[in-house]
Amino acid sequence: MATLVHPPAVRRTVHPAEPHRAKAGRVRHLGPNWYASVMGTAIVATAGATLPVPVPGLRTAAAAVWALSALLLAALLAGRALHWIHHRDRAREHLMDPAVAPFLGCVPMALLAVGGATLTVGRDWIGTGPAVAIDAALFTAGTVTGLVVAVGVPYLMVVHHRLEHAGPAWLLPVVPPMVSAALGPLLVPHLPAGGPWRETLLVCCYALFGLSLLATLLILPLVFGRLVTGGPLPLALTPTLFLVLGPLGQSATAAGKFADVAPGVLPAPYAEGFTAFAVLYGVPVMGFALLWLALAGVLVLRARRRGMGFAMTWWAFTFPVGTCVTAAEGLAAHTGLGVFRWLAAGLYVLLVAAWLTAAALTVRGLLRGELLPGTGSAPGAPRRATARTR
Secondary structure (H helix, E strand, C coil): CCCCCCCCCCCCCCCCCHHHHHHHHCCCCCCHHHHHHHHHHHHHHHHHHCCCCCCCCHHHHHHHHHHHHHHHHHHHHHHHHHHHHHCHHHHHHHHHCCCCHHHHHHHHHHHHHHHHHHHHHHHHHHCHHHHHHHHHHHHHHHHHHHHHHHHHHHHHHHHCCCCCCCCHHHHHHHCHHHHHHHHHHHHHHHCCCCCCHHHHHHHHHHHHHHHHHHHHHHHHHHHHHHHHHHCCCCHHHHHHHHHHHHHHHHHHHHHHHHHHHCECCECHHHHHHHHHHHHHHHHHHHHHHHHHHHHHHHHHHHHHHCCCCCCHHHHHHCHHHHHHHHHHHHHHHHHCCHHHHHHHHHHHHHHHHHHHHHHHHHHHHHHHCCCCCCCCCCCCCCCCCCCCCC
């Protein structure tokens, strides 16, 4: 009788660095556009906390969403750090890619959005003192980074990028200063009274407002001209039409925040001027924002009928709409008109629906390995073979 002798199993030695390298490899395709998910989550918390229509339990839910946005920001910062350490070639490609570089504007906006949400609603959980400290740190980092992006990305567009068609994403590098202008006034009451600090911060925020607004006014005609002369955007890029709402809603929000804190900080004529400006500027801008919302919505429905599938561009449905919610909330406070209260409520329902949809499809895409290769089982991937004994 012959005896079969099986050779001993060969044990593979795993290098200690291999698990770390495997984790780092998963973030190779992690681009700056992922910060849009942080922005979209944080604005749900901020807008919900100040909604002028009472909804039982909404503030508690908003605090939970804020916590989620903070966790997402921490995870993305860690992931992007690994990306820069292990995939510098890819990071340089992002800078030189005219389709990716504008999304660097999402980085400072994510920092600013989480900071603002921390002071607005996160203080319910961590206290006012820590919330002010966190917001101050994130506001400083976001504002400085936003100014670098507002100069650096247009420089790359002029010198290195070869651009053929304008798109709504061109707005992303110049919007961060407007986010700083809208969220900076939240810190004004927490600065020492009697000195120049409060007035200085408010005036600086107003300067950031002008910087971003004038840059936006230069780009918007190019975007609309591209639509009129070149036709609808490609299906996957159609959701980016909602990005136009960002500077519109955020500028109207900023005008309202200036009016909130100007009394007692600026001399009476200027404080009263900011109050008038909040309404005289905010109402017509809100009107145009609603017009653009309708146009963009119709074009998105058209693209959907033609087969537009999910992509990370769907997060454009969240933060820009959220800025319109906060703008309507400010107008409701400064005009006392019920129409703006219900407009804010209606837009917030739209925001939450968009956020739930984008979040659910993002999680599904990650689990399937469709968004970041290496994070799940891609559709159609071969299954591990199994042996069957007869």
